[in-house]
Each structure stands twice: as C-alpha cells, then as structure tokens.
Amino acid sequence: MSTPPQARRNTRHGRNLVAGVLLGLGTVAFVDEVVFHQLLRWHHFYDLSTPDVALISDGLFHAFSWFATVASLLMVAALSRERAFWGAAFAAGWLTGAGFFQLYDGLIQHKVLGLHQIRYGVDLLSYDVTWNVIAAVLLLAGIVLWVTTARRARRLAKPART
Amino acid sequence: MDHHTHPGPEAALPVAGEWPAAALPAVLLVSYLAAVLVLRGRGIAWPAARTLAWAAGCLSVGAAVVGPLARPAHHDFTVHMAGHVLLGMLGPLLLVLAAPVTLLLRVLPVRAARPVARLLASRPAGVLAGPLVAGVLNVGGLWVLYRTGLYAAMHTDPLLHALVHVHVAAAGYLFAFAVLGGPDPAPHRSSPQWRAAVLVLAIAAHNILAKTLYAAPPEGVPAEQARAGAELMYYAGAPVEIALIFLVCRPWLLPRERGTVRAAA
Numbered sequence: 378m379s380t381p382p383q384a385r386r387n388t389r390h391g392r393n394l395v396a397g398v399l400l401g402l403g404t405v406a407f408v409d410e411v412v413f414h415q416l417l418r419w420h421h422f423y424d425l426s427t428p429d430v431a432l433i434s435d436g437l438f439h440a441f442s443w444f445a446t447v448a449s450l451l452m453v454a455a456l457s458r459e460r461a462f463w464g465a466a467f468a469a470g471w472l473t474g475a476g477f478f479q480l481y482d483g484l485i486q487h488k489v490l491g492l493h494q495i496r497y498g499v500d501l502l503s504y505d506v507t508w509n510v511i512a513a514v515l516l517l518a519g520i521v522l523w524v525t526t527a528r529r530a531r532r533l534a535k536p537a538r539t
Numbered sequence: 540m541d542h543h544t545h546p547g548p549e550a551a552l553p554v555a556g557e558w559p560a561a562a563l564p565a566v567l568l569v570s571y572l573a574a575v576l577v578l579r580g581r582g583i584a585w586p587a588a589r590t591l592a593w594a595a596g597c598l599s600v601g602a603a604v605v606g607p608l609a610r611p612a613h614h615d616f617t618v619h620m621a622g623h624v625l626l627g628m629l630g631p632l633l634l635v636l637a638a639p640v641t642l643l644l645r646v647l648p649v650r651a652a653r654p655v656a657r658l659l660a661s662r663p664a665g666v667l668a669g670p671l672v673a674g675v676l677n678v679g680g681l682w683v684l685y686r687t688g689l690y691a692a693m694h695t696d697p698l699l700h701a702l703v704h705v706h707v708a709a710a711g712y713l714f715a716f717a718v719l720g721g722p723d724p725a726p727h728r729s730s731p732q733w734r735a736a737v738l739v740l741a742i743a744a745h746n747i748l749a750k751t752l753y754a755a756p757p758e759g760v761p762a763e764q765a766r767a768g769a770e771l772m773y774y775a776g777a778p779v780e781i782a783l784i785f786l787v788c789r790p791w792l793l794p795r796e797r798g799t800v801r802a803a804a
Contacts, residue, residue, distance in 0.1 A: 436746045436747035436750065440740070440742035440780075444739050
C-alpha cells in the first residue's frame with residue numbers, strides 16, 4: 378500500500394520511517410557482507426593494517442545492523458497487523474538509512490578511520506566515487522521522500538484534530 | 540634421566556577429564572526428564588518443545604566437552620572455537636529456552652519451592668542477572684581467556700581446564716537469560732530497550748574479539764589456526780546472535796494481540 382490509511386488519525390508516519398531506516402542500515406550491511414566479503418571477496422575479513430578505532434566502529438555497526446534488520450521486520454509485521462503500514466514512508470526511511478550507512482562506511486570507515494578498502498590492487502578512486510555517489514543519491518532521495526510524506530501525514534492528521 | 544618428550548601429562552589430560560565432563564550434562568538431562576515425568580504423573584502437561592530444547596542444549600554442551608569434537612580441541616584452535624560456539628552460545632541459549640527453573644518450581648513441593656523463589660528474587664541474584672553484569676562475565680571472560688596466558692595455562696592444568704569450561708557455559712547461560720528476561724521467572728527483568736542495547740554491545744565485543752584473534756593469535760596458537768578459528772567464531776556465532784536478537788525483540792515490537800491466549804507460561 379502506498380497510501381496512508383485515511384480512516385485513521387494517526388498515520389504512524391514515525392514508526393514506518395523508523396522501520397525503514399533500520400532495514401536500510403541492515404540491507405547495506407547485509408550487501409556488504411554477502412556481496413563484497415563473501416561473493417566478490419574484494420573486502421578482507423580483517424585487513425592487518427586496520428587501526429583499533431575502525432575495528433570497533435565496524436564491530437558496533439555490524440552488530441547493530443543485525444539488530445536493525447530483525448527489529449525492522451518485526452515492526453513491519455506489527456504495522457501490517459494494525460493495517461498501518463505505509464509504503465512511501467517506509468521507503469523514505471529505507472533510502473535514508475541505506476544512504477546514510479553507505480556514506481558512513483564509504484567516507485568515515487574506509488577513508489577517515491582506514492578500515493579495509495573497497496578493493497585491493499586497483500586504482501581506488503573510481504570505486505570510491507561510485508560507492509559514495511550511490512550513497513549520496515540514496516540519502517538525498519530518502520530525505521526528499523521523508524519531507525513529502527511528513528507533509529502528507531500532517532495534512533491527514535489536521536482535520537481529525539479540529 | 541629420561542626425557543618424556545612425547546605422551547606426557549598433556550596427552551593423558553583429555554582422558555582424565557572426560558568422564559566427569561560427560562557426567563554433568565548427562566545428569567542435567569536425566570534430572571529434567573525425571574521432573575517432566577513426575578509432572579506428567581500428576582496430570583500436568585509440560586511443553587514438548589521445552590523438553591526438546593533441553594535435550595538439544597545438553598547435547599550441545601556435551602559435544603563440546605567430551606567425544607570426537609572435544610579431543611582435537613586441545614591442540615587445534617579451530618576445533619576449540621567450534622566447541623566454544625556450542626558450549627558458550629548455542630547450548631546455553633537452548634537450555635534457557637527450556638525454562639528449567641520453572642520446571643523445578645513446579646515439581647518441588649511448595650515448602651521447598653519457596654526458598655528457591657526467594658533466592659531468585661534476592662538482590663545478589665538481581666545483580667548477577669543484570670544484562671550488563673552478565674555480558675561482562677560472558678564476553679569479558681572470553682577476552683581474559685584469549686588475551687592473557689589463561690588459554691595456554693588451561694591446557695596444562697586439568698582443574699583450570701574444567702573451571703574455564705564451567706565458566707563459559709554458566710556465563711553463557713546467565714547472559715542468555717539476562718538478555719531474554721525469561722522464559723523462567725525474572726523478577727529483576729530490565730526494559731527491552733536496555734536488554735537489546737546490551738545484546739548489541741556484547742555481539743560487537745564478541746565480533747571485535749574474533750577480528751583481533753585473527754590478527755594476533757592467543758599465546759601458543761599458530762597463525763593459521765587462529766585465522767580459521769576467528770572466522771568460525773565470527774560466522775558460526777552469528778546465527779545464535781540473530782536468534783537472541785529475535786527473541787528479545789519479538790515480545791517488545793510484535794506483542795501478542797490482546798485477547799489471544801498466551802502459550803503455557
């Protein structure tokens with residue numbers, strides 16, 4: 378469903394967003410693990426030059442991403458049960474979460490903290506640019522959709538209050 | 540003068556420690572089954588899923604301390620790590636899900652059950668079953684084990700070896716119970732947000748430890764074994780971690796609908 382349940386005063390905009398953001402984080406972490414670590418083997422399990430702070434950051438993010446995935450799916454189940462799942466708000470959250478995490482991974486973890494690189498033995502520039510541009514596009518699309526759905530949620534909530 | 544370079548006490552160690560190690564999970568299994576039978580004799584049903592979880596948990600713990608997996612664990616770090624996942628993660632989770640304390644309280648006469656319930660409600664029990672304390676005992680214990688000389692020492696001292704194994708299993712149980720806050724009675728249960736946060740931190744600490752073991756093997760472990768062991772710790776631990784996350788989040792984020800009957804508590 379891409380339209381909010383009109384009959385309800387509460388569109389559950391916030392909860393749909395949070396569920397989306399969590400799944401966005403989880404999806405990016407999952408793609409990172411499955412595609413880049415396991416299938417392509419571009420990323421290393423542990424790059425021996427990784428500094429401690431990058432290791433801690435990565436460890437926390439990976440642990441949180443599992444939690445985020447599971448929590449999001451349960452929230453979606455709860456929202457659908459009360460017929461309050463709103464696809465557009467969920468997508469806004471998903472895009473924002475995925476874009477944010479990919480940008481964090483690409484800029485902070487890979488570049489600033491010096492965690493493993495995207496690929497080894499190649500010119501990194503094109504990889505880094507592609508990675509981060511995709512991330513920025515996702516994030517931007519997410520924010521636009523976020524603002525649009527928030528406005529819509531407010532409009533729907535208004536007549537109910539008077 | 541004789542130089543006993545080969546068998547020595549180290550080779551004899553697993554055999555010496557094998558029977559007591561096998562006895563404990565066996566006794567736990569038999570006691571649980573006996574209690575279920577006593578309840579049935581009184582006409583009280585006990586969920587088969589719990590009995591199954593207990594049996595699987597005892598099997599998991601038993602497989603880690605005795606038999607074909609336990610023996611090579613003494614000299615092969617990769618196998619040791621497989622044992623760690625069974626003894627400290629999967630086994631304890633299954634045992635917690637079997638709700639042994641609930642079973643105990645039901646099977647004991649009221650007069651004997653009361654002190655048990657009082658003990659559970661006591662302040663020390665509450666501190667010990669706090670997620671943060673349990674998490675530090677659990678994952679912190681692993682950091683101590685692999686990051687000090689303890690790992691090397693436990694392979695020459697049978698008593699130390701047994702103590703480390705008991706600690707890993709007990710701390711694993713305590714942590715799973717503290718984080719799930721059930722199914723056994725948990726008078727000191729903290730909020731699901733806090734339990735989930737501590738769980739995420741503990742998973743992170745476990746994963747970070749695995750990565751540092753990959754880079755810097757514990758004392759006396761060859762680099763190749765350390766790498767394989769570290770990856771096993773990281774990836775084989777994940778399903779158990781995901782199961783824990785699911786079990787913490789489900790009652791919190793997807794509570795049963797009002798009006799539906801709760802499954803036998």
